[in-house]
Amino acid sequence: MTPKTEKNILGNSVETVKDLSEHASPNFRGSITFNPELINDRYEALLESCPTNALAKVRENERTIISVDHGKCIACGYCKDVEPKLVKIQSKSALPVKTKTNLVEYSNPQPVMQSGKPYEEIGNELSEKIKKLFGRSLAIREVDAGSCNGCEIEITALNNPIYDIERFGIHFVASPRHADILLVTGPASRNMEIALLRTYEATPTPKIVIAVGACACSGGIFGDTYATTGGIDKVVPVDVYIPGCPPRPEVLLQGLLLAVNRLKPEQIAKSKQELN
Ligand code: SF4
Ligand code: SF4
Secondary structure, eight states, rough: OOHHHHHHHHOHHHSOOOOOGGGOOOOOOOEEEEEGGGGOOHHHHHHHHHTTEEEEEETTEEEEEEEEEEOHHHHHHOOHHHHHTTTTEEEEOOOOOOSSSGGGEEEOOOOOOOOOOOOOHHHHHHHHHHHHOOOOHHEEEEEEEOOOSSSHHHHHTTTTTTGGGGGTEEEEOOGGGOSEEEEEEEOOOOOHOOOOHHHHHHSSOOOOOEHHHHHHHHEEEEEETTBBOGGGGGGOSSSSEEEEOOOHHHHHHHHHHHHHHHHHHHHHHHHHHHOO
């Protein structure tokens, strides 16, 4: 290596980006939202346009409103093509939740999506909690239960120099026996059902499971068919649902924070006893 190349490499300084929100593309399809003033009676075409049955018509106080299940929505935009004034696609992602019903938002009143915190802030909060709870790093085992690989690309990005998740004390492990958390993608294809179940059984307490992406949350674009189970909660208990197709790395980190927030010190103590 020439001194010039060496100087260039060392001169790169820190590669991580401090405020990732400045780097988010405004064209990114994060989630859909509605313009409630424009809701009319032409629901049928709108509902039929959705390939994942994420949209539903709900009667409330003699009014009809529309709901979107972010756990099913793949942000394809077909509904917007049918009703461009009613449906808006926003770059803001739907956020992770602890219970599946919280993935559903209604058109009226206007959905108020919580905004995600900056990546760095979530990471630092997570790092503090991990230190306090575990006294060591947090280990994740990723399980692909039949995904298209899109979610894996975003999960892999967590390890790149931009997101650099290891600096927060989080790392991926090869065996479920060494894992605290299972990060599961895919609709849980029938072929992966037993493998997922065995991975879950091999994971020590507290066995936290996170469903990553629309497929893992509900079956997504693969749906519930002869070849798929229609969501990983049909196979193993799920603690956190992360919507998106695929979810961005910052949303994945937010899902991890939600999962760690669910843990109690007694569960960690039990896990330590099991390992000794
Ligand atoms: S964006 Fe696509 S998946 Fe989402 S509600 Fe609209 S049609 Fe359905
Ligand atoms: S949620 Fe989307 S990106 Fe993730 S596995 Fe399913 S289809 Fe692929």
